Amino acid sequence: MERQPADFRSDTVTQPTPRMLEAMVSAKVGDDVLGDDPTVAELERCFADLFGKEAALFMPSGTMANQTAVAAHTVPGEEIIVDAGAHIFQFEGGGLSRVAGVHLRTLDTENGQFSFGSLARSIRPISEHMPRTGMICTEQSHLFSGGTIVPIDYLEEVYGLAHHHGLVVHMDGARLFNAQAETGVDFADYGKFCDSLMISLSKGLSCPVGSILMGDGSFIERSRRIRKWLGGGMRQAGYLAACGLVALDETAPMLAEDNARCRRLGGAILGINGVRMAQTTIDTNILFLEITAPGLDAPMVEAALADEGILTLALGERLLRFVTHRHITDADLDRAVSALQSVLKA
Numbered sequence: 175m176e177r178q179p180a181d182f183r184s185d186t187v188t189q190p191t192p193r194m195l196e197a198m199v200s201a202k203v204g205d206d207v208l209g210d211d212p213t214v215a216e217l218e219r220c221f222a223d224l225f226g227k228e229a230a231l232f233m234p235s236g237t238m239a240n241q242t243a244v245a246a247h248t249v250p251g252e253e254i255i256v257d258a259g260a261h262i263f264q265f266e267g268g269g270l271s272r273v274a275g276v277h278l279r280t281l282d283t284e285n286g287q288f289s290f291g292s293l294a295r296s297i298r299p300i301s302e303h304m305p306r307t308g309m310i311c312t313e314q315s316h317l318f319s320g321g322t323i324v325p326i327d328y329l330e331e332v333y334g335l336a337h338h339h340g341l342v343v344h345m346d347g348a349r350l351f352n353a354q355a356e357t358g359v360d361f362a363d364y365g366k367f368c369d370s371l372m373i374s375l376s377k378g379l380s381c382p383v384g385s386i387l388m389g390d391g392s393f394i395e396r397s398r399r400i401r402k403w404l405g406g407g408m409r410q411a412g413y414l415a416a417c418g419l420v421a422l423d424e425t426a427p428m429l430a431e432d433n434a435r436c437r438r439l440g441g442a443i444l445g446i447n448g449v450r451m452a453q454t455t456i457d458t459n460i461l462f463l464e465i466t467a468p469g470l471d472a473p474m475v476e477a478a479l480a481d482e483g484i485l486t487l488a489l490g491e492r493l494l495r496f497v498t499h500r501h502i503t504d505a506d507l508d509r510a511v512s513a514l515q516s517v518l519k520a
């Protein structure tokens with residue numbers, strides 16, 4: 175029998191658990207666009223309560239949730255401050271300029287953290303000649319620096335600075351649950367230091383589809399309207415929301431294991447010639463490697479590993495990404511390490 179490839183490309187490849195599939199079959203549903211799907215309502219209530227927010231909205235994707243949040247918080251022409259490596263800026267198809275019509279001010283960060291000096295300097299003075307600064311975006315965990323955890327005291331300071339200047343903060347918390355599995359910080363504390371946040375259900379939490387957007391009641395009301403004009407209203411969405419309720423109980427507690435496996439993978443790769451870690455720490459489930467072997471680049475290594483049954487993602491010429499999730503076993507880590515050794519030696 176042919177062995178299944180070990181798929182390290184992303185935690186978005188995770189499939190629903192048997193419990194999720196059962197929950198889908200028995201979910202009570204209604205027409206959520208008409209506001210009467212009880213399972214969606216329950217999921218939204220659960221998340222809003224967990225994060226100490228007034229309200230929540232079930233969204234088809236993290237991208238739509240992020241875009242909606244910016245559109246709901248701003249008016250066209252306002253400037254928003256984002257990390258130059260943030261998903262919302264780099265990987266959402268430039269959507270913010272269309273969906274929200276905002277002006278983007280990008281700042282370099284260290285592991286997802288702006289320097290407070292540059293953050294403060296980038297907030298515009300009131301002037302008819304300049305755009306008005308409207309909001310700041312943070313990301314937890316920070317994808318581009320390798321799933322780095324953004325500390326809660328830093329988030330508190332950003333929130334304080336933003337509010338001092340009358341700005342709002344949105345957090346892209348696509349993988350916040352992976353970070354929380356390490357920090358143990360109360361979810362409500364994460365909720366306290368942002369005006370809105372988005373959680374992905376379809377990554378390490380293993381749901382097939384969906385994200386949750388949270389904030390105060392009027393923000394969620396505006397977001398519901400924006401979701402409608404984006405075509406993101408879903409009818410019997412309770413079948414999907416049912417998986418999110420299972421995730422809180424079943425897959426959320428598994429994320430610490432995914433994080434630990436990623437650290438184990440990083441440790442094993444450290445000794446291999448021709449590759450080095452392209453990040454300072456492995457906090458959660460993401461590992462970026464830099465290919466340094468002469469004559470090889472990341473797409474070549476990606477293709478050679480795929481031939482050995484190890485799926486990874488090349489990002490540009492040098493970077494290769496590994497993401498651990500609940501389908502990656504210890505045996506898969508061993509396979510990945512030995513495949514990498516043989517590809518780099520060849």
Ligand SMILES: Cc1ncc(COP(=O)(O)O)c(C=O)c1O
Pocket residue numbers: 234235236237238240261262313317346348349374376385
């Ligand atoms: C940090 C981060 N934010 C947002 C998203 C967007 O989520 P989705 O793929 O559900 O649109 C992703 C997806 O990979 C992500 O990694």
